[in-house]
Amino acid sequence: MASYQKLTPRSEDYSKWYNELVVKADLAEQSAVRGCMVIKPYGYAIWESIQAELDRRFKEKGVKNAYFPLLIPKSFLSREAEHVEGFAKECAVVTHHRLMNDPNGKGVVVDPDAKLEEELIIRPTSETIIWSTYKNWISSYRDLPILCNQWCNVMRWEMRTRLFLRTAEFLWQEGHTAHATKEEAEDFAKQMLDVYSDFVTDVMAIPVIKGVKSPNERFAGALNTYCIEAMMQDGKALQAGTSHFLGQNFAKSFDVQFLNNENKYEYVWATSWGVSTRLMGALIMTHSDDNGLVLPPHLAPIQVVIVPIYKKEEQLAELLAKLNPIADQLKALGIRVKVDADSKYTPGYKFADYELKGVPVRLAMGGRDLENNTIEIARRDTQSKETISLDGIVEVVKNLLEEIQKNLLKKALDFRIANTREVNSYEEFKEEVKKGGFILAHWDGTPETEQKIKDETKATIRCIPSIELPGHRTDEPGVCMVTGKPSAGRVIFALSY
RNA sequence: CGGGUAGUAGUUCAGCCCGGUUAGAAUGCCUGCUUUGGGAGCAGGAGGUCGUGAGUUCGAAUCUCGCCUACCCGACCA
DSSP: OOOSSOOOOTTTOHHHHHHHHHHHTTSEEEOSSTTOEEEOHHHHHHHHHHHHHHHHHHHHTTOEEOOOOSEEEHHHHTTSHHHHHHHGGGOOEEEESOEEEOTTSSSEEEOGGGEEEEEEEEOSSOHHHHHHHHHHHOSBGGGOOEEEEEEEEEEOOOSSOBTTTBOSEEEEEEEEEEESSHHHHHHHHHHHHHHHHHHHHHTSOOOOEEEEOOGGGSOTTOSEEEEEEEEOTTSOEEEEEEEEEEETHHHHHTTOEEEOTTSOEEEOEEEEEEEETHHHHHHHHHHOBTTBOOOOTTTOSOSEEEEEOOSSHHHHHHHHHHHHHHHHHHHHTTOOEEEOOOTTSOHHHHHHHHHHTTOSEEEEEOHHHHHHTEEEEEETTTOOEEEEESTTHHHHHHHHHHHHHHHHHHHHHHHHHHTEEEOOSHHHHHHHHHTOSEEEEEOOSOHHHHHHHHHHHOOEEEEEEOSOBTTBOOSSOEEOTTTOOEESSEEEEEOBO
16 A cells, blocks of 8 residues: 655655655566566556557557567677667577576576577567568568567666666567658658657647657667657656668668569668657656656546545445446546545545546545535646536536646646757857756757767757747757857757656 | 665664664554544554575674665666
């Protein structure tokens, strides 16, 4: 059960607040293995909602789910030069296939005779195993496009881990598509970014900026990485999703060619795109407050909790006679409702606990309400509550859920706008970066300059925005704040997760 | 992976410096009664090989070393 202790306030220690919230809201906890988390039922329910909604949207694009193996032959990774360079440092490697009793002691040890001929790596991403497979699936332009996605776990041996934000093992989906033309592949990568952007905005109520990654931040092996970037409450940026145009890099590395309608061989064009359990971190750090989690209604496992306040069993029966029909009507509208008549906890305890868990709307009814034909309705996002007439309560709740959804998005967007600013000199930039938020500045487009800025300020280019930002023009030319060389437009700099 | 800090009941922590009764507290948990409009009260009860493995010692939660895990700062990264 939840602890009585309050969360560390965000203003005191943001990082501590986050860590405590994840555990106390019952989302996830540490496991015995470094960097690997246990996602608890309440947290997993949220992830399942994310999965279900995204999966539906993928399928609308014609994407089909499949499954590729966890283990990848070590040699596959090195087929694509940049890819191996990007991932080699953080791969877990399987070297043996058997254990044996320790001949001089207790327990078991690795059997030295069971060494694998070729070592296997645990997938940090699946491009290589998938492209080695696609080679067998593709021979003609009639086989294209191939649009596959898999929901799975991957492992990257991280040095410094945090629940949901950066774990050694994490859950994600990875889509991998094969196309006959460059234009089609590039277009598909952008379409999938739109899917992410719409989902994160409409369902998670997190405003995002669509854009393109600078070369330094590009996915290892991609020609272009499109991304959505969100701003957390502490002003740091978080990459919420990426979609890559892979060109023909993997097709060439794995020799995947098709015969076009002129009977000529061509290499296949590829994309890959993914979002991970990191979205859970984005969700938490966008909306939640010092009292706990705040969930957007579209994603909340429980959207409405109903708490009867009673003194005697007879009174509970009387209250439930009123409350159960309300719950049924809400359920009939597809609203996820929980009636909590458990006598084990007092109403006050329940109020605090459901706030910690982020339930968007709470209804409470007691003796006074019975007399007056009223009910108390409280919303999690603003922490406000009022007592209203029972008449039309179902409609009121339904509308309130939508209002909360909108309000959360607006609040987050207002915050982002308030913390986005233009900077023109590098001196000013150095000062402004420390304050957090997004900084729009001119950059000469070279990796060297980007690296210099990163080394000196820790800020990186989050993206070259491809959408209009409220109150700012980013597409006007200027001069690089560092080198004075020409710049095509402003890019977004920030400290990031 | 480097530097720092920490690990004792489900949880938060005291005890450790200065080794020596049966290792404590709060909270949570279980039982009963009583309560229930913002984390209720009383009574009783269960719960620990002190992260782990070695070592020092007559004796280790306490001293030494290795390892594991977490947190903070770096490097790296979704």
